[in-house]
Amino acid sequence: MKITKEADYAIRFVYILAKNPDTVQGATQLSQAAVTPERYTLKILHKLKHKGLVKSVKGAHGGYRLACEPSEISLKQIIEAIDGEIALSKCMGEEPCTRMGQDKQSCCFHRIFCTLSREMAERLSGITIADVLTEDECVCEE
């Protein structure tokens, strides 16, 4: 019922990039800002790039920047880029399972977990990095 640390880091990176739009930031810089191991940072950024959430700039003074506007990147996109599809139960991904000795096409929990997973995904897709930036301001003004 938790997102992985990797997804957690990923959100942080996107957040940092969003805070400084139009600026290319190196992996070293990002690692320092988010307090994460540099190698690990690279790995995560690679996944984010692969999913088209960030873009990389090669060569001297290269680095990373967001591929689109903060308001166009949702938590769902980031989490799914790292952890894969949002599903509360393992029997989501598989075809309808036949556990519990039932010969029916789906186990009795399938539908409930499907619904919950979808709700969660929808909720997360409604929260963008732009929202997080706003929230951040609120926290800081406390």
Place this chain on the structure above:
Amino acid sequence: MKITKEADYAIRFVYILAKNPDTVQGATQLSQAAVTPERYTLKILHKLKHKGLVKSVKGAHGGYRLACEPSEISLKQIIEAIDGEIALSKCMGEEPCTRMGQDKQSCCFHRIFCTLSREMAERLSGITIADVLTEDECVCEE
């Protein structure tokens, strides 16, 4: 973002017990019905008992039965009995974290994840085993 297999099993056990109220069912019986290893079943039942969700009957012809009505047992209770408190991010359990180099009392994601976790917990506490039994009937009538 997934519940563990153990919690998944736990829900199944409670479900099976709920299907046959007023009947004491042995661990062996439950294992067969849910297709789970017997030893593991015992371990899970132990946790459920510890949290007061099921009761055990000792001695010959002993076994387990629900501690209360199916409508009084929510998915939240079962999942938390096994996996611990529902929290989407690791930084929930800890005290407000000071990552991201902020000297503020809480990181900018803390509040968002707190809200989401609470929402999820509330949603799960609204679904009882009685609901699952009903849902089951629907599936079976497809």
Place this chain on the structure above:
DNA sequence: CTCATAGTTCACTTTTTTGGTACACTTTTA
């Protein structure tokens, strides 16, 4: 044009969590 910078890729290790066992108990009732 060349070299330092920075990303890319693959392969690896360590740590933690999950899933599952073993076994030596205790309790109860037929």
Place this chain on the structure above:
DNA sequence: TAAAAGTGTACCAAAAAAGTGAACTATGAG
């Protein structure tokens, strides 16, 4: 009182998560 059934602790192994190393490639500034 012996067999059936639950109790509890400790342990183990596989898998996933978390993190590392090193060789490689691309690029642009000087």
